[in-house]
Amino acid sequence: MSGLLDVEGLVTRFYTEEGVVKAVDGNSFRLEEDEALGVVGESGSGKTVTALSIMRLIEAPGRIEAGRILFRGEDLLKKSEREMRRIRGKDLSMVFQDSLSSLNPTLTVGAQIARVLKHHTRLSRRARWRRAVELLAAVGIPEPAKRASHYPHQLSGGMRQRALIAMAISCNPKLLILDEPTTALDVTIEAQIFELIGELKEEFGMGVFLITHDLSVVASFCSRVIIMYAGKIVEEAGVHELYAHPLHPYTRGLLRSIPPLEGGEARLQSIPGEVPDLINLPPGCNFSPRCALADERCWQVEPELSGITPGHRAACWRAERPAMAGGGHD
Amino acid sequence: MAREIQNGEYELGAHRTLLQEFWRNFRRNRLSLIGGIIVLFYAVLAVFAPLIAPYDPIEQFDAPRGMRNPMPPLSRDVDGRLFLLGTDKFGRDILSRAIYGTRTLLQVAVGSISIAMLIGVTMGAVAGYKAGTWVDELLMRAVDIMLSFPSLVLAIALVGAFGIGKIRVGPFTVSNIVKIMLVIAITYSPRFARVMRAVVLQEMAKDYVAAARISGASGVRILVAEILPNTIPPIIVQASLMMATTVLTTSSLSFLGLGLQPPRPSLGLMLNEARDYLFWGAWWYAVVPGGLITLAILGFNLLGDGLRDALDPRQARRRR
Amino acid sequence: MTDVLLSVRDLVKHFPAAGDWFAQIFDRRVVRAVDGIGFEIDRGTTLGLVGESGSGKTTTGRIIVRLIEPTRGEILFDGIDLLKLRGKALKAMRRRIQMIFQDPASSLNPRKTVGQIVAEPLRVHGMVRGKELERRLVRTLELAGLSSRFLNRYPHELSGGQRQRVGIARALAVGPEFIVCDEPVTALDVSIQAQILNLLMDLQDELSLTYLFIAHDLSVVRHVSDRVAVMYLGKIVEIGEVDAIFSAPKHPYTQALLAAVPRPDPAAPPRKVLRGEVPSPIDPPSGCRFHPRCERYMGDICKRNEPVLAAVDGGTEVACHLYSRGG
Numbered sequence: 001m002s003g004l005l006d007v008e009g010l011v012t013r014f015y016t017e018e019g020v021v022k023a024v025d026g027n028s029f030r031l032e033e034d035e036a037l038g039v040v041g042e043s044g045s046g047k048t049v050t051a052l053s054i055m056r057l058i059e060a061p062g063r064i065e066a067g068r069i070l071f072r073g074e075d076l077l078k079k080s081e082r083e084m085r086r087i088r089g090k091d092l093s094m095v096f097q098d099s100l101s102s103l104n105p106t107l108t109v110g111a112q113i114a115r116v117l118k119h120h121t122r123l124s125r126r127a128r129w130r131r132a133v134e135l136l137a138a139v140g141i142p143e144p145a146k147r148a149s150h151y152p153h154q155l156s157g158g159m160r161q162r163a164l165i166a167m168a169i170s171c172n173p174k175l176l177i178l179d180e181p182t183t184a185l186d187v188t189i190e191a192q193i194f195e196l197i198g199e200l201k202e203e204f205g206m207g208v209f210l211i212t213h214d215l216s217v218v219a220s221f222c223s224r225v226i227i228m229y230a231g232k233i234v235e236e237a238g239v240h241e242l243y244a245h246p247l248h249p250y251t252r253g254l255l256r257s258i259p260p261l262e263g264g265e266a267r268l269q270s271i272p273g274e275v276p277d278l279i280n281l282p283p284g285c286n287f288s289p290r291c292a293l294a295d296e297r298c299w300q301v302e303p304e305l306s307g308i309t310p311g312h313r314a315a316c317w318r319a320e321r322p323a324m325a326g327g328g329h330d
Numbered sequence: 331m332a333r334e335i336q337n338g339e340y341e342l343g344a345h346r347t348l349l350q351e352f353w354r355n356f357r358r359n360r361l362s363l364i365g366g367i368i369v370l371f372y373a374v375l376a377v378f379a380p381l382i383a384p385y386d387p388i389e390q391f392d393a394p395r396g397m398r399n400p401m402p403p404l405s406r407d408v409d410g411r412l413f414l415l416g417t418d419k420f421g422r423d424i425l426s427r428a429i430y431g432t433r434t435l436l437q438v439a440v441g442s443i444s445i446a447m448l449i450g451v452t453m454g455a456v457a458g459y460k461a462g463t464w465v466d467e468l469l470m471r472a473v474d475i476m477l478s479f480p481s482l483v484l485a486i487a488l489v490g491a492f493g494i495g496k497i498r499v500g501p502f503t504v505s506n507i508v509k510i511m512l513v514i515a516i517t518y519s520p521r522f523a524r525v526m527r528a529v530v531l532q533e534m535a536k537d538y539v540a541a542a543r544i545s546g547a548s549g550v551r552i553l554v555a556e557i558l559p560n561t562i563p564p565i566i567v568q569a570s571l572m573m574a575t576t577v578l579t580t581s582s583l584s585f586l587g588l589g590l591q592p593p594r595p596s597l598g599l600m601l602n603e604a605r606d607y608l609f610w611g612a613w614w615y616a617v618v619p620g621g622l623i624t625l626a627i628l629g630f631n632l633l634g635d636g637l638r639d640a641l642d643p644r645q646a647r648r649r650r
Numbered sequence: 651m652t653d654v655l656l657s658v659r660d661l662v663k664h665f666p667a668a669g670d671w672f673a674q675i676f677d678r679r680v681v682r683a684v685d686g687i688g689f690e691i692d693r694g695t696t697l698g699l700v701g702e703s704g705s706g707k708t709t710t711g712r713i714i715v716r717l718i719e720p721t722r723g724e725i726l727f728d729g730i731d732l733l734k735l736r737g738k739a740l741k742a743m744r745r746r747i748q749m750i751f752q753d754p755a756s757s758l759n760p761r762k763t764v765g766q767i768v769a770e771p772l773r774v775h776g777m778v779r780g781k782e783l784e785r786r787l788v789r790t791l792e793l794a795g796l797s798s799r800f801l802n803r804y805p806h807e808l809s810g811g812q813r814q815r816v817g818i819a820r821a822l823a824v825g826p827e828f829i830v831c832d833e834p835v836t837a838l839d840v841s842i843q844a845q846i847l848n849l850l851m852d853l854q855d856e857l858s859l860t861y862l863f864i865a866h867d868l869s870v871v872r873h874v875s876d877r878v879a880v881m882y883l884g885k886i887v888e889i890g891e892v893d894a895i896f897s898a899p900k901h902p903y904t905q906a907l908l909a910a911v912p913r914p915d916p917a918a919p920p921r922k923v924l925r926g927e928v929p930s931p932i933d934p935p936s937g938c939r940f941h942p943r944c945e946r947y948m949g950d951i952c953k954r955n956e957p958v959l960a961a962v963d964g965g966t967e968v969a970c971h972l973y974s975r976g977g
Contacts, residue, residue, distance in 0.1 A: 216912035259873030270844030537757035
């Protein structure tokens, strides 16, 4: 049985002057039909590179070195660029963080949506424009007929992000990849956008792959979560399981770094140190230099991502002990 | 309260000065290295012209019996002297004239670019710092007017206004070569002003300038100590690219007889003289000065492009 | 007795809506970035200033550090009228009021080393030189959690968190009493955010600093502030003790803002969505500026009359007609 998307042993590297950047280092995961999967990581965790690898949008000096990306059973890495162009924007769609640079400043938003439709459908010119207006209405843009002939800079950030989503869903994609879709937006607009994406997901029955640095956004939107650190998946679990019983010290650190809205502790438990350089990764576990629990083995041998409890995987030597899984204590 | 001190043991990479950083970026581009080598070659030629040139550039030699000037490359004169690149119509050594011509050309180019930079950078810095005020408006409209002339036309008009040869300004006599430098400097200073204003504006919007103001630094101090260092890279790039244009303009003026005056060796003038002999098959007469001009322009352009890539902060090396 | 360090009264900043002087001939409209706000900050405490983009919170911060000249208003700092200061007096005042910026990349001069950056304010004020300067630099860096190994590094050689520490060290160098923190952790990774927040709070304790903490992240503001002011379209709609505002928000906008915040807990109640977008500050709605989006809209009174800040129970002040009628 395969899911909507099966990524197996994906390795993506960038060959720079300074050395080889191990951006994504042998990750495997699955996204089921209709599932909302969240990928959480800080800068340099490899979350965006993962998404770009799935879209086959990695450019030199980057290269997908190994692995398989099975999308509805077919390996995207075996497809020609021509075949990929038929899939991108149609079955497989992506919304980027920066809505202003993702839209062409010289075309109206309606024309840009119509262009995607022209590429993937046989609709007539008029029908394409009508559909573009319908889509703008579907993403909750008021006065869609008028807005369709506006240029990107004439729309607010929230409206632009809606227009981008309209473009992304224009051909009823099976999988929608969202790369930090609301990071530049205010919290009230963010709530609106996620409400919209949730509705669209139900309506079109698509899978959603949400990339973010924000654990809170994932908690309210996704059903399963992957935590990435320095190019590797360090933990994966259902959303309730992950927040209730985080296994990896990094996940626990992240959760404790968020000041609670309810108030409480005067001091946050921060993770010491910095994200490591992806060119000179430490030996052993990538997180070991910042980990309070690290011992000899962690410094020397890299832990594998393995199932600790059913449906809950973690890459940590110290997570294996059931006692760790139970309590949240150090 | 004990504070965790970051001492950057594993976070910090090897330390490099800005110059080392620049060199790392510069040398990775092969074309810019070639540009640099070409420019270096010209610099050596210009500085050591008296040592390199085999003959006096204005000394005339007599062609041997059966031949007449201009003589083709590898000819010898009556006394058996060898002329590697031949002679011109007066029997002067083309190689020596080309070397001295290069020297003059670079003198004019470096001189005029320096003056143009001085004028333009000052104008641009003031306009940028006073952006939105009447000072800015006045300076930039003046720049617009000057830029609306084709540069060679403007240069010719200025030479026309000043007169050919050396000129007298009040009690001072300005030599011809300095006058040409001034003409070209005036022609090209608006371009520096434009670049400078844009860079100053861009830098002023950054928070380090706000931080300097909050520190209590005066306007002049902010402009000189904070902003100016950040404008040097784009100005250097502009200067290198403008060198190419200046070489062309200087040569064009000389070619038209409005620039350097004979007998001073000048590549533009040599080209002009060579014109009459092209039909007689004296190809070397035109190819040598023409080639030197072309190569110089190529060299400065390549160097300028390379400098831009190496100095542009947007391309600066990021650690991750 | 409370000890008020900073007191802002009726502060207004209108920017011309049109770009340059030429366009301004034809377009005389103004952007009402800050439109009559007032608040006080007690010595040694933190006032959190929250609001969405376009609320005027950043402009407010920049007026207080005298980067922007307000249209009108009064700011008293330790009893001194800040806006009347010029020349030497202003320069002297700058030692007492500093700022930490949002973007650590653009707030550090890329051509200067960490040592030069942190030394600059000391040089400007001619405070110390020579060996003493060196010692002061090392001490200041350590205060911000950096070792002296960073002195001759350039900003591009540092991580985001380290750069922000340099920005903090620069602000601390002259020994200020009051610091405007303008979104100091927004540009940082989550794990680094907590480090910087802890640092800022430790520094406040050690040096008895007073902060104006500007942020859009409510949980961060909740964590660092003693009091909070909520801004909407250039106005303060609610101001009060942090616990009161977060546990029992009074203004419908504050309520909506809090309900929209996602929680790091999948069992939390679903986010409530506030409809619409922030209107243009060029032509803000009449009466209460929030009325077109308000769930508790009461008709004419909200549309016509602008509510003023008034105290309700618990010491919170709210600008809303719901409370002004004694209901």
